[in-house]
Amino acid sequence: MSALRVEGVTVWREGRCLLDRVSFAVGAGETVGLVGPSGAGKTTLLRVALALERPTEGALYWGDQQPWALRAAALRGARRHVGVVLQQPAASLDPRRTVFESVAEPLDTHAGPLRAAVRRARVLRALDRVGLAASLASRLPRAVSGGEAQRIAIARALIVEPSLVLMDEPTSALDPSAAASLLNLIADLCGQQTVAFLIVSHDLAAVGALARRLLVLDAGRLVADGPTDSLYAAPPCAALAAALAARVASGCGVDHGPS
Amino acid sequence: MQTEQAPLTLQGFGLRYGSDVVLAQIDLQVRAGEVVALVGASGAGKTSLLHAVLGLSPAGACAEGGLWIHGVDRAQATEAEWARLRGRVLGLIPQDPLTALPAHRRVDGLLDEVLRRHQPTLDRRARRAAQARLLQQVGLDSALRQRYPHALSGGQGQRVLVALALAGDPAILIADEPTSALDAVAARALLGLLAQEAHARGRAVLLVSHDLAASAAVADRVAVLAAGRLVEVGPAAAVMCQPVHPYVQALVAARPPLLPPRPRRLALAPTAAPCAQPRHGCAFAATCVQADGRCVEQVPAWRTVAGRQVTCHHAGEGA
Helix, strand or coil, X not given: CEEEEEEEEEEEECCEEEEEEEEEEEECCCEEEEECCCCCCHHHHHHHHCCCCCCCEEEEEECCECHHHCCHHHHHHHHHHEEEECXXXXXXXXXXXXXXXXXXXXXXXXXXXXXXXXXXXXXXXXXXXCCCCXXXXXXXXXXXXHHHHHHHHHHHHHCCCCCEEEEECCCCCCCHXXXXXHHHHHHHHHHHCCCEEEEECCCHHHHHHHCCEEEEEECCEEEEEEEHHHHHHCCCCHHHHXXXXXXXXXXXHHHCCCX | CHHHCCCEEEEEEEEEECCEEEEEEEEEEECCXXXXXXXXXXXXXXXXXXXXXXXXXXXXXXXXXXXXXXXXXXCCCCHHHHHHHHHHCEEEECCCHHHXXXXXXXXXXXXXXXXHHHCCCCCHHHHHHHHHHHHHHCCCCHHHHHCCHHHCCHHHHHHHHHHHHHCCCCCEEEEECCCCCCCHHHHHHHHHHXXXXXXXXXXXXXXXXCCHHHHHHHCCEEEEEECCEEEEEEEHHHHHHCCCCHHHHHHHHCCCCCXXXXXXXXXXXXXXXXXXXXXXXXXCCCCCCCCCHHHHHCCCCCEEECCEEEXXXXXXXXX
């Protein structure tokens, strides 16, 4: 069964069609990349997949559940299955809470009251899973780096053991070294195939490093869905070709553009 | 020498916040008609350098060494002089249009305000004409002048910021991560616009970025900053394609390749020791794989290796 299935999703807002009959599925444990130019509808699609925005038409499935068919309380419970990591690491953490409290929050929401020792152990295990030391737990967000903040966001998403995690530009706010380190971590998590990942990014190389399968969105339509490497080698749509061309122009041997 | 000087010249420039040294021994010139990319990781001192160049270092910051803006010595510049330089000599393009543009002002109102301030002799009609010219110069449809910032795309907002920076016709244009909010195609177009301002209109452009590949694509020269010091300065293609400083080599290798073969793990650039105290040795002595006794004991001096300036005892040895 797929972790996420989107069927014929169409979104109209203020007289504009933001998504036009978009259909795809992300299998259990599968990692899929989603790319497209600004304004293509990537963020809207993420909001639909998170059940934060109800599509004008079409259906959304998390596993075998249809979030929009659930009552409000049941929908809140079902949200445990879908985690999210946002673009701006600093802005996605509550500045007044320690790292420990931020990571524990989803646990409190979805796993009910836990014994303090169990709660603490699970938070520390989640931090360890993303390569963060327990000593970081008592810090406030202003005292962590961008790369650490992004790891905290991932720990927050993973702590309730979701079946799917959506990532919106996870590395775009980081410098190359921090980004590389985070990509290594995400690649490890993807490789475990216990959680499905949908990774949205402008950075074609970052998506290529993580996802074997790629979705290309342009002007609200899904214009390509296939193996990342073959789409990069022979882009079947103008949007991807333009993005590749913009990138490749910077290259010497390092950037490995399509040959 | 003053008359021959590049519009933006730093010579042995340093900056301290209390006892924290944030910049040391910066030698850098940005000449008229060239784009210089200043590249570095978070915390390297890019923003401190940018603030110093704009005369906006926080109170308590202590500068040393030479900094000349269009021949004006920072050591002698009064606050009034800085105010004159900002806008008319120094144009700043900030990072994010959504935070840099006031949400309640239309594009035409913003442009008009900047034109009134920097070109006070213009009357209303001339300012309207200047607005149209500026929008055209940055490749924006003049109908956009009636929009509020929220109704602009990221690329359009960034171009409005460029138009605002150009309104005072500055000799020096400074762009602070101008493409980090843009997709690849829009980013490429914006960088092309900056290059055009340098090459066609003779401005000195300093492009501050953490994206080595993107900035190298349009820059004439690249200067890599690590822990408050420049480590490699040279022609963009040389620095990007054949870096000689181990840190820059690692930065280049940290970018994932677009197509296979892909490394199993991306290499990570070594971390530089912060230049907090007067230091012996190289900032990378503790983390660099090539480090030896000399690296621990002697601060590497500038050397010329393969056509660029570099501070590494071992640079060029393997070549």
